[in-house]
Amino acid sequence: MLSIRREICGxxxxxxxxxxxxxxxxxxxxxxxxxxxxxxxGICARVCPLGALEVADERSL
Amino acid sequence: xxxxxxxxxxxxxxxxxxxxxxxxxAGLSCCIIEKRPAIGTPVRCAExxxxxxxxxxxxxxxxxxxxxxSAELVAPNGQVIELSSEMAGxxxxxxxxxxxxxxxxxxxxxxxxxxxxxxxxxxxxxVEDGAVKGARVEYAGEIRNISAKIVIAADGVESKFARWCxxxxxxxxxxxETCVQYLMTDIDIDSSVNVFYLGNEMAPEGxxxxxxxxxxxxxxGIGISGKKCKDGSxxxxxxxxxxxxxxxxxxxxxxxxxxxxxxxxxxxTVANGLMIVGDAARVSDPLTGGGIINAMxxxxxxxxxxxxxxxEGNLTAAVxxxxxxxxxxxxxxxxxxxxxxxxxxxIRLSDQKMDSxxxxxxxxxxxxxxxxxxxRELIKxxxxxxKEMSNLKKILG
Numbered sequence: 353m354l355s356i357r358r359e360i361c362g363x364x365x366x367x368x369x370x371x372x373x374x375x376x377x378x379x380x381x382x383x384x385x386x387x388x389x390x391x392x393x394g395i396c397a398r399v400c401p402l403g404a405l406e407v408a409d410e411r412s413l
Numbered sequence: 414x415x416x417x418x419x420x421x422x423x424x425x426x427x428x429x430x431x432x433x434x435x436x437x438x439a440g441l442s443c444c445i446i447e448k449r450p451a452i453g454t455p456v457r458c459a460e461x462x463x464x465x466x467x468x469x470x471x472x473x474x475x476x477x478x479x480x481x482x483s484a485e486l487v488a489p490n491g492q493v494i495e496l497s498s499e500m501a502g503x504x505x506x507x508x509x510x511x512x513x514x515x516x517x518x519x520x521x522x523x524x525x526x527x528x529x530x531x532x533x534x535x536x537x538x539x540v541e542d543g544a545v546k547g548a549r550v551e552y553a554g555e556i557r558n559i560s561a562k563i564v565i566a567a568d569g570v571e572s573k574f575a576r577w578c579x580x581x582x583x584x585x586x587x588x589x590e591t592c593v594q595y596l597m598t599d600i601d602i603d604s605s606v607n608v609f610y611l612g613n614e615m616a617p618e619g620x621x622x623x624x625x626x627x628x629x630x631x632x633x634g635i636g637i638s639g640k641k642c643k644d645g646s647x648x649x650x651x652x653x654x655x656x657x658x659x660x661x662x663x664x665x666x667x668x669x670x671x672x673x674x675x676x677x678x679x680x681x682t683v684a685n686g687l688m689i690v691g692d693a694a695r696v697s698d699p700l701t702g703g704g705i706i707n708a709m710x711x712x713x714x715x716x717x718x719x720x721x722x723x724x725e726g727n728l729t730a731a732v733x734x735x736x737x738x739x740x741x742x743x744x745x746x747x748x749x750x751x752x753x754x755x756x757x758x759x760i761r762l763s764d765q766k767m768d769s770x771x772x773x774x775x776x777x778x779x780x781x782x783x784x785x786x787x788x789r790e791l792i793k794x795x796x797x798x799x800k801e802m803s804n805l806k807k808i809l810g
Binding site for chain 2: 362363364365366367368369370371372374377378379380395398399400401402403
């Protein structure tokens, strides 16, 4: 389960570009995740420049 | 906002604006939508461009923050290598004010006759019979269908439009440069010199940059490979260490974050009724991360080819492919492929080898500062490079 820490997120969209499932979207000044599409792969959490994303279970990485 | 346009452009950055201007100048109806409430912000960019800017626009002090006369490369061992043009005092590039620059480009598109809507976001593609026919957009809280003969996706690194049309635009994690930049003021810099710091300690598979924005003010930033990024060693961690050491008393007046693709461009940048430009097409430079000029070039070209194809009445991928072919065969397209190969070599170098290579640069007598010339000179002084990297010969042609 991906959690977005809005107080850290700089809404830059780096995560959106690497998401293989197209589960993330940057809507103006906030990031959203489509929980049905997200597979908790954790790639977005890895590349985030600020460390705003967390996956509770990162086994698949 | 009309329900139909000849061309609908998703994104109001330099790529979208240049496309909009080209379409409108050809006498066709055109609409640019931008999801943000303002053109030009937030900035996601180090704002550096080379002389190629003149191919598109005459300089205006309104949006030029600094004129650059030379560049300094700082090797991992601290040695400084200066690169300047043969003629002292010549400008080699510029640092822009993107907030003003992007507005200038949008104004030109609007002045040519293009519609522009901000805070208007594409939420899906309209695809019928295997062809893109427009977009579903959210405009003032309301979802509307906008049909178009051609849609140009200029929606940046976080592009979703092409994906909705069935094109995989995913950037591989190891080829996404993850970046943080501070706009700093009250710092001691030379306002006519761009500085680059290289090395695995400083910025693994990337670099730290200082791009002047005027007197005592600069964009101070870093990009590192996504694969080197993790808790405790994110770009912000590296940058904070750098700033602490270099500019402990500087003031940070803006935090800028972003991702830049360093992969090859999309395999195809067209589909039936669709053209993809700029960062969305992954045409940012894989070596330098520069994307402004490439977005402007592809945007303008896509707009021109779109107008041509609409007038001829054929909007299939096979016809739109002309755009894809032209940019790939252009100096920009060839430069991207060459710089991709050079990047692949650079990221595998140890700091020691990087030091040895860079120390030879000082012997260079550069007439033109270009990647190709620099690499050719480097090989002259470091013949072992050729043995180790068989691809180099191919690059230099």
